Amino acid sequence: MNIHRLKKRLKHTCRRLLRRIKRRRKNKTGTHRIGYGGVSSFRELRALLESSRMFYTGYVVIVTMLCILLSQTRPNSQFRKWYFALTNKETVNKGVEVENEVKSTSEGVGQFLTFYRYYKFGATDPMDVDPNAPMIALTFDDGPSAEYTDRILEVLAANYSHATFFVVGRQTEQFPDKLQDILAYGCEIGNHTFDHKNLTELSDNDIMQQIGDVNQSVMNATGEETTVIRPPYGAYDDKVMGILDKPVILWDVDSEDWKSRDVQAICDKVLSEVKDGDIILMHDIYDTTAEAMELLIPKLKEQGYQIVSVSEMARYKGKTLELGNAYGKIAE
Ligand code: ZN
Numbered sequence: 001m002n003i004h005r006l007k008k009r010l011k012h013t014c015r016r017l018l019r020r021i022k023r024r025r026k027n028k029t030g031t032h033r034i035g036y037g038g039v040s041s042f043r044e045l046r047a048l049l050e051s052s053r054m055f056y057t058g059y060v061v062i063v064t065m066l067c068i069l070l071s072q073t074r075p076n077s078q079f080r081k082w083y084f085a086l087t088n089k090e091t092v093n094k095g096v097e098v099e100n101e102v103k104s105t106s107e108g109v110g111q112f113l114t115f116y117r118y119y120k121f122g123a124t125d126p127m128d129v130d131p132n133a134p135m136i137a138l139t140f141d142d143g144p145s146a147e148y149t150d151r152i153l154e155v156l157a158a159n160y161s162h163a164t165f166f167v168v169g170r171q172t173e174q175f176p177d178k179l180q181d182i183l184a185y186g187c188e189i190g191n192h193t194f195d196h197k198n199l200t201e202l203s204d205n206d207i208m209q210q211i212g213d214v215n216q217s218v219m220n221a222t223g224e225e226t227t228v229i230r231p232p233y234g235a236y237d238d239k240v241m242g243i244l245d246k247p248v249i250l251w252d253v254d255s256e257d258w259k260s261r262d263v264q265a266i267c268d269k270v271l272s273e274v275k276d277g278d279i280i281l282m283h284d285i286y287d288t289t290a291e292a293m294e295l296l297i298p299k300l301k302e303q304g305y306q307i308v309s310v311s312e313m314a315r316y317k318g319k320t321l322e323l324g325n326a327y328g329k330i331a332e
Contacts, residue, residue, distance in 0.1 A: 169194030
């Protein structure tokens with residue numbers, strides 16, 4: 001092909017293309033004229049709106065971020081907590097574990113499990129005691145007291161449990177209504193002497209008076225006799241045994257609540273030593289004991305222990321509590 005011809009043809013094609021582009025541009029700006037304040041086309045208006053929307057969104061985002069950052073400068077802010085949790089994972093996890101443990105031994109959980117156990121597995125009466133299943137007797141000495149006896153009774157009732165309260169005369173005279181509460185909750189009243197005296201150091205007459213005065217006080221308040229005796233300090237000898245007219249109850253597990261006055265220590269001590277047939281020593285005169293019971297009783301129920309009074313445990317286990325014997329536990 002001739003080079004001149006090719007040149008001419010290329011020139012022609014280029015011109016034709018240019019003309020076509022010009023025509024298309026003219027068509028586009030020629031139509032859709034809106035004439036809105038300097039915006040000459042719908043497309044330009046849309047572009048403008050789009051760019052301003054972007055601008056406002058950006059503005060809102062930046063201001064929000066600034067506000068959040070400013071609020072996080074406070075020492076208790078979420079950001080700081082999050083950062084602390086991230087950098088102290090081990091400590092935080094340990095804390096969470098402890099918190100969960102406390103929650104799992106809480107009264108609420110225990111009650112729920114108790115209800116669940118009974119209703120799920122179809123026993124008709126939650127107060128029913130299975131003589132072949134493990135059971136223990138909780139005992140509370142030195143009361144009754146203004147506040148804590150009722151608090152403990154409430155927890156016992158919430159967990160279908162009973163206990164024995166070994167009362168002292170100076171308290172029974174002061175709180176006769178608490179004695180009525182103890183019996184109303186299905187619990188048992190034991191005799192712990194009038195003045196919390198060591199019986200081995202008393203004369204025969206004094207021993208009889210220490211025991212008799214409490215009996216009279218309980219009888220006046222409730223119309224009922226005490227059923228068992230716990231000599232103060234667990235102290236007795238043959239002479240004392242010869243005088244006492246009710247079975248003598250000691251203990252197998254000492255919660256040491258009077259010594260530790262610590263909720264966790266009381267729970268740990270009992271949980272680490274408890275077994276079937278045990279009699280557990282506590283005192284319903286301390287705030288910490290009442291609080292410990294709110295954790296411990298549901299926990300013991302969860303572990304499958306039926307919680308009964310001393311006389312009930314003897315009855316369910318088919319044992320007769322005999323005079324002249326001191327019982328630390330009631331074994332099969
Ligand atoms: Zn005592």
